[in-house]
Amino acid sequence: xxxxxxxxxxxxRNRLSQAxxxxxxxDVARLxxxxxxxxxxxxxxxxxxxxxxxxxVVAAMESLRYLPNAAARAMRTNRxxxxxFLLPDISNRVFAEVAFGVEQVLAPADYLLMSVSSNRSPxxxxxxxxxxxxxxxxxxIVSLSDETAPAPLERLSRLDIPAVILDRDVAEGSDHVLSxxxxxxxxxxxxxxxxxxxRIGLISASDRIRPGRExxxxxxxxxxxxxxxxxxxxxxxxxxxxxxxxxSALDMLGAxxxxxxxxxxxxxxxxxxxxxxxxxxxxxPGAISFVGADDQKLAELVGPEITTVxxxxxxxxxxAARLLLERLRGHDGPQRRLLLPSxxxxxxxxxxxRSPFG
Amino acid sequence: xxxxxxxxxxxxRNRLSQAxxxxxxxDVARLxxxxxxxxxxxxxxxxxxxxxxxxxVVAAMESLRYLPNAAARAMRTNRxxxxxFLLPDISNRVFAEVAFGVEQVLAPADYLLMSVSSNRSPxxxxxxxxxxxxxxxxxxIVSLSDETAPAPLERLSRLDIPAVILDRDVAEGSDHVLSxxxxxxxxxxxxxxxxxxxRIGLISASDRIRPGRExxxxxxxxxxxxxxxxxxxxxxxxxxxxxxxxxSALDMLGAxxxxxxxxxxxxxxxxxxxxxxxxxxxxxPGAISFVGADDQKLAELVGPEITTVxxxxxxxxxxAARLLLERLRGHDGPQRRLLLPSxxxxxxxxxxxRSPFG
DNA sequence: CTGTTAGCGCCTTCAC
DNA sequence: GTGAAGGCGCTAACAG
Numbered sequence: 001x002x003x004x005x006x007x008x009x010x011x012x013r014n015r016l017s018q019a020x021x022x023x024x025x026x027d028v029a030r031l032x033x034x035x036x037x038x039x040x041x042x043x044x045x046x047x048x049x050x051x052x053x054x055x056x057v058v059a060a061m062e063s064l065r066y067l068p069n070a071a072a073r074a075m076r077t078n079r080x081x082x083x084x085f086l087l088p089d090i091s092n093r094v095f096a097e098v099a100f101g102v103e104q105v106l107a108p109a110d111y112l113l114m115s116v117s118s119n120r121s122p123x124x125x126x127x128x129x130x131x132x133x134x135x136x137x138x139x140x141i142v143s144l145s146d147e148t149a150p151a152p153l154e155r156l157s158r159l160d161i162p163a164v165i166l167d168r169d170v171a172e173g174s175d176h177v178l179s180x181x182x183x184x185x186x187x188x189x190x191x192x193x194x195x196x197x198x199r200i201g202l203i204s205a206s207d208r209i210r211p212g213r214e215x216x217x218x219x220x221x222x223x224x225x226x227x228x229x230x231x232x233x234x235x236x237x238x239x240x241x242x243x244x245x246x247x248s249a250l251d252m253l254g255a256x257x258x259x260x261x262x263x264x265x266x267x268x269x270x271x272x273x274x275x276x277x278x279x280x281x282x283x284x285p286g287a288i289s290f291v292g293a294d295d296q297k298l299a300e301l302v303g304p305e306i307t308t309v310x311x312x313x314x315x316x317x318x319x320a321a322r323l324l325l326e327r328l329r330g331h332d333g334p335q336r337r338l339l340l341p342s343x344x345x346x347x348x349x350x351x352x353x354r355s356p357f358g
Numbered sequence: 359x360x361x362x363x364x365x366x367x368x369x370x371r372n373r374l375s376q377a378x379x380x381x382x383x384x385d386v387a388r389l390x391x392x393x394x395x396x397x398x399x400x401x402x403x404x405x406x407x408x409x410x411x412x413x414x415v416v417a418a419m420e421s422l423r424y425l426p427n428a429a430a431r432a433m434r435t436n437r438x439x440x441x442x443f444l445l446p447d448i449s450n451r452v453f454a455e456v457a458f459g460v461e462q463v464l465a466p467a468d469y470l471l472m473s474v475s476s477n478r479s480p481x482x483x484x485x486x487x488x489x490x491x492x493x494x495x496x497x498x499i500v501s502l503s504d505e506t507a508p509a510p511l512e513r514l515s516r517l518d519i520p521a522v523i524l525d526r527d528v529a530e531g532s533d534h535v536l537s538x539x540x541x542x543x544x545x546x547x548x549x550x551x552x553x554x555x556x557r558i559g560l561i562s563a564s565d566r567i568r569p570g571r572e573x574x575x576x577x578x579x580x581x582x583x584x585x586x587x588x589x590x591x592x593x594x595x596x597x598x599x600x601x602x603x604x605x606s607a608l609d610m611l612g613a614x615x616x617x618x619x620x621x622x623x624x625x626x627x628x629x630x631x632x633x634x635x636x637x638x639x640x641x642x643p644g645a646i647s648f649v650g651a652d653d654q655k656l657a658e659l660v661g662p663e664i665t666t667v668x669x670x671x672x673x674x675x676x677x678a679a680r681l682l683l684e685r686l687r688g689h690d691g692p693q694r695r696l697l698l699p700s701x702x703x704x705x706x707x708x709x710x711x712r713s714p715f716g
Numbered sequence: 717c718t719g720t721t722a723g724c725g726c727c728t729t730c731a732c
Numbered sequence: 733g734t735g736a737a738g739g740c741g742c743t744a745a746c747a748g
């Protein structure tokens with residue numbers, strides 16, 4: 001039945017102009033005088049289509065503004081061209097930069113990135129993994145908020161979707177992208193030692209995530225090597241939030257023997273601690289030496305420029321996206337673990353020690 | 359055929375344990391001894407299901423870890439429970455906060471938010487609208503990067519998906535959420551006049567988007583009312599980027615008769631201009647008075663605290679999401695335009711005028 | 717209250 | 733190189 005080389009019968013015309021809200025491959029086929037199967041072949045860039053046919057179909061698609069229905073396609077192919085990115089907090093610049101890097105790699109490969117914020121809730125992480133399964137996402141990039149919460153990991157592991165895990169030490173077969181924390185944090189502590197500091201406050205995430213754990217470890221190791229005893233009151237490792245950073249700094253600086261330097265090791269903790277120092281009216285580095293982390297932009301704008309531990313979060317995203325793309329393209333090797341470097345960038349926020357209230 | 363009340367035959371058991379990678383409603387139905395239709399009714403919370411049946415189905419779903427296939431569902435219902443959020447730049451905190459507000463409202467209503475960054479490219483905006491159409495997104499929240507680009511608007515208008523447009527003056531039938539710019543900017547300029555400034559530099563977005571246009575308008579109007587002539591060299595309205603903010607500030611401050619105050623009216627322009635001032639080593643407000651915008655957090659951390667025009671971006675997101683939800687629930691009234699207030703929050707960054715290099 | 721039926725729009729053999 | 737047919741998993745309409 002090839003009626004369509006002739007002009008459309010009146011009835012069809014009307015149907016078309018009444019309800020083209022959803023143009024189907026069938027509609028395109030009719031207009032081009034081919035079958036829906038051929039339209040599908042053109043859309044999917046199937047090689048064995050006559051150039052002349054292809055041209056006619058393309059013209060019909062354009063004149064009808066045909067857009068293939070993603071749901072129908074997903075149902076047939078079990079692929080959605082969608083990658084999910086689970087991140088703890090969408091309003092944190094660090095993750096936004098990762099997302100940006102991921103998109104740089106994924107967009108040209110014609111994948112759409114779907115960023116979802118868990119707000120650091122394991123329940124929401126579980127819900128995200130269920131969504132990913134229901135929606136048949138093709139791949140995932142995952143930043144978990146707590147390595148010790150078993151539920152999200154269990155959900156993820158039975159998901160059968162390739163995933164890349166960011167900066168977490170978890171027993172998961174997925175590929176991993178890790179940031180370096182030990183070396184730069186040791187450098188920072190040694191740098192402070194070199195300036196004569198012996199009472200250094202450390203505020204960081206808890207040991208439930210890799211960055212927190214590694215940073216505390218580096219802090220202790222640097223003390224051990226320097227033969228300086230660790231005062232446990234100077235380590236506050238718990239929540240990655242501005243409020244925690246602020247309160248911890250206030251507590252430390254208000255104690256009987258306050259630190260002469262503070263390391264605020266986290267992108268939220270950094271502004272929190274900085275705010276505390278401002279509140280107390282302490283001059284940096286006159287009254288207190290200060291080192292931040294993970295927000296180079298903030299560090300450069302604040303007066304004086306703050307010494308920080310920094311990493312290229314865009315690169316983290318790009319590397320993660322590349323690993324994922326390889327899997328999607330069929331790479332089937334063993335688990336990979338990539339370690340990306342961090343840098344210490346010197347500002348003017350470290351000076352000789354002096355008791356904040358001396 | 360109700361074979362399933364009996365234990366599954368060996369062959370079925372094997373099939374189940376071999377390939378339950380994708381459990382279907384049929385599998386659940388078999389285990390629960392009902393039909394797939396009933397499973398569907400349970401999943402969709404259809405009221406007329408016997409409690410006892412429902413319980414059996416729920417048990418089967420859980421034991422099989424059944425998750426309905428979103429694509430199949432979307433194909434039947436033409437709904438996806440997905441809302442798209444098009445934003446110019448994902449690594450900009452302002453939009454991240456909007457996204458956060460949107461999610462606060464949408465998540466409880468069981469919609470998933472899909473945030474996609476256009477990187478301020480009209481082409482990518484068009485591509486997003488096509489994606490939205492293909493994926494049958496239920497609703498959109500849209501922040502366009504250029505009101506004068508016709509293509510994205512045209513694509514959007516033929517989309518037949520309810521949308522809420524953020525802070526743009528475009529002839530589109532959609533609902534709008536607008537921020538107040540005129541009044542707060544006039545207040546800022548008058549505030550600077552009151553301190554004795556007569557040469558005030560303004561750096562803002564171009565008149566191709568509402569915030570830029572309104573802010574320039576307010577600047578001129580304030581001058582007119584005060585009877586102060588506008589020096590066109592002191593208005594730089596073009597790109598919403600840190601680089602533009604920085605360069606504009608450097609240019610102005612390096613000119614023969616530099617301004618005595620600068621208003622950096624944009625969340626990217628603000629840090630850019632601030633960086634320029636730091637580079638030149640100018641004291642705020644000693645050598646130059648300074649007013650920022652849209653990034654209260656940065657304003658508070660920088661020393662000294664910066665006076666800013668600010669707005670509650672989370673509220674923008676929440677309001678937009680609520681308008682959209684109402685449409686999704688069938689509200690069919692005329693277009694709505696909501697104007698949300700902005701505030702001027704005083705810092706210590708404005709003082710008496712003094713030539714920067716005097 | 718529940719089973720049956722008939723597609724949603726597309727892709728993919730299988731013929732021709 | 734292209735048409736025809738079947739079915740992906742689900743829901744809605746219709747019987748019963």
